[in-house]
Structure formats: structure tokens, C-alpha cells
Amino acid sequence: MATEVKVPQDLWQDDDMEAVITNWLASDGATVRKGALIAEIMVEKSQFEVTAPADGVLKIDKQADDIVRKGDVIGQIT
Amino acid sequence: MIATTGAPGAVRELAIADALAWEATCLTGIAAGHRAAITQLWSCEPALVAPAGMARLPGFARACAQATDAGWPVHLRATGGDLVPQGPGIVNLTLMFRGPPDASSTLEDAYKRLTAPICDALSNAGISSCNGSVSGAFCDGRYNITVMGRKFAGTAQRWRPTAGGMAVQTHAMMLMRTPSDKTIDMLNRFYHDCGIKRIIHASAHVGLQDLVQPDEDKAAQHRFLRMVAHRAHLWSTPQMS
Numbered sequence: 001m002a003t004e005v006k007v008p009q010d011l012w013q014d015d016d017m018e019a020v021i022t023n024w025l026a027s028d029g030a031t032v033r034k035g036a037l038i039a040e041i042m043v044e045k046s047q048f049e050v051t052a053p054a055d056g057v058l059k060i061d062k063q064a065d066d067i068v069r070k071g072d073v074i075g076q077i078t
Numbered sequence: 079m080i081a082t083t084g085a086p087g088a089v090r091e092l093a094i095a096d097a098l099a100w101e102a103t104c105l106t107g108i109a110a111g112h113r114a115a116i117t118q119l120w121s122c123e124p125a126l127v128a129p130a131g132m133a134r135l136p137g138f139a140r141a142c143a144q145a146t147d148a149g150w151p152v153h154l155r156a157t158g159g160d161l162v163p164q165g166p167g168i169v170n171l172t173l174m175f176r177g178p179p180d181a182s183s184t185l186e187d188a189y190k191r192l193t194a195p196i197c198d199a200l201s202n203a204g205i206s207s208c209n210g211s212v213s214g215a216f217c218d219g220r221y222n223i224t225v226m227g228r229k230f231a232g233t234a235q236r237w238r239p240t241a242g243g244m245a246v247q248t249h250a251m252m253l254m255r256t257p258s259d260k261t262i263d264m265l266n267r268f269y270h271d272c273g274i275k276r277i278i279h280a281s282a283h284v285g286l287q288d289l290v291q292p293d294e295d296k297a298a299q300h301r302f303l304r305m306v307a308h309r310a311h312l313w314s315t316p317q318m319s
Contacts, residue, residue: 011237012185022131022158035241042131045159046185046235066121 141271144153151202167255
């Protein structure tokens with residue numbers, strides 16, 4: 001079963017505010033460990049570190065520079 | 079443990095590379111639970127500081143070479159935002175803390191925590207300020223501190239999830255002197271070399287020196303920074319959050 005990598009739901013208050021994926025630090029298909037830094041997103045001049053929610057193989061759904069919102073799924077770990 | 083360095087209001091002089099490395103080390107320490115909060119005022123030599131993502135721009139290397147030749151070496155930082163100048167006319171406030179385990183703290187809360195000490199200190203000097211964007215300002219954002227519609231301070235953050243909540247790095251750069259046309263020209267040249275169509279205007283900014291009586295500017299700056307440090311220290315204590 002896949003574990004979704006999500007943009008946090010509660011990091012900012014404004015539901016309409018958009019974020020951007022600034023960097024993937026793990027490659028599509030890479031094996032990642034739970035808690036490892038795998039991506040960064042930026043919103044309102046704030047850089048947020050996205051960590052792997054599980055051990056497994058990363059599948060990237062949203063690319064660097066893609067616009068995302070609260071709760072969006074940006075990748076999966078199987 | 080709350081950590082500060084030097085006397086209240088003392089501005090630590092650091093090389094920009096050392097300042098950025100110090101911030102990274104501190105954030106790691108906060109995330110590991112070694113410290114509850116850190117607050118520090120610091121200043122550095124002239125340099126341009128860009129968010130790390132900017133390094134992917136095709137013209138970035140050439141822009142860096144041109145800027146370095148002109149006396150503005152370029153450094154990358156971990157927080158978000160855009161290109162900023164650093165130098166003797168700027169004092170930075172770094173404030174770091176651990177967010178609560180229930181993650182009820184938000185980016186907006188952290189910006190309020192960062193900007194409140196600065197706005198309080200401005201108010202104490204008889205200067206009215208608010209948060210907001212300024213058209214034509216460098217590294218513009220909704221959580222600038224503005225005075226008379228001009229940018230006085232810029233802000234940025236970095237958030238790191240930890241097992242017990244969040245480690246939060248917040249940063250404000252405060253203008254003690256209004257940036258010179260030469261500084262602004264350097265920013266605009268850098269954008270041009272990177273292929274970015276953005277124009278920064280010196281008139282969109284204001285330094286503390288231009289907000290106080292000319293014969294009092296050094297004393298006013300000292301009082302202002304002392305109060306910022308004092309208030310930031312209070313705001314960084316967990317029981318005050």
C-alpha cells in the first residue's frame with residue numbers, strides 16, 4: 001500500500017494561498033527512509049522541509065516549480 | 079534553554095558565510111531539542127544573498143561572477159524569499175524556536191512572533207509601522223515591516239518537522255540606512271543577468287536613519303536594537319507563546 005507525501009494541511013491559515021515545490025532532494029524511484037528530507041516547498045517566503053512519511057520507494061507526482069495547495073499529494077512511497 | 083550572545087542589543091559581527099552556517103547549526107540544535115529558542119542580532123560585510131532555488135536559473139553563474147567582480151559576493155540561504163543585499167547598513171534578527179507538538183502554530187503566527195518585537199521598538203521610537211507588501215521593494219512579501227508605505231524590514235522562514243513538532247527559523251533584515259542607488263543598481267543588474275524582468279526602486283525602502291532626528295541617529299539605533307533584542311528574547315521564550 002502506498003503512503004502519500006502531502007503538503008501539510010495546517011502549516012498556514014489562508015486556504016487560498018499557493019505554495020511552490022522549490023526542490024526535490026530525492027529522485028523519482030529512489031529508496032528513502034522515514035524522516036529523511038526529500039523535498040522543499042516555499043510559501044509566503046517560508047521554506048518548508050518535506051520529510052518521507054515512510055520507508056520505501058519514492059514516486060514523484062508533482063515536479064519542482066509546480067504550484068501546490070494545502071493537503072495536495074505531491075508523491076507516494078511504496 | 080534560551081540562547082543569546084553578548085549584551086542585550088549587541089550586534090554580532092559575522093562573515094556572511096559564518097552567519098549562514100551558524101543559523102544552520104542552530105536550527106539543527108533546535109530540531110534535536112538541545113535548545114528551546116535562540117535569538118541573535120547580527121550584521122555582516124557587503125554581499126548578495128539569494129534563496130538556494132535561484133541557483134537553478136540559467137544565468138545565475140554569470141550573474142554571480144559579475145556581482146563578485148563588483149564587490150558583492152553571492153551566498154545562498156536556506157530560508158525562502160528572493161535576492162537581498164547585506165552589509166553595514168543592515169542588521170539581521172534571527173529568531174528560532176520549537177513549534178508546539180500539536181502543530182497549531184502557523185507561518186502567520188511565526189511572522190507575528192518575529193515582527194512584533196521590531197514593531198514594538200519602532201513604536202517606542204515614535205514610528206508607526208505595519209505589515210504589508212511594497213511594490214518595487216527587494217524580496218517583497220506580505221510580512222515586510224513597512225513605515226510610511228516603504229519597506230523597513232524583510233522577513234523569511236524555514237520550517238523543519240521533528241518528532242516532537244516543528245523547528246522554526248525566522249529571520250528579519252532591518253534597514254538601518256536606506257539602501258543606496260548603487261546597491262539597488264547591483265540588485266537590478268543581477269536580475270537582468272539572471273534573465274528576470276524585475277526592477278527594484280531605492281525609493282521603496284526606508285532606513286531607521288531617515289526616520290529619526292539626524293543628530294540622534296546613532297543613539298536612536300542603539301535604543302532601537304536594544305529594545306528589539308529585549309522583546310525578541312521575551313517572545314522567544316516558550317511560556318510566552
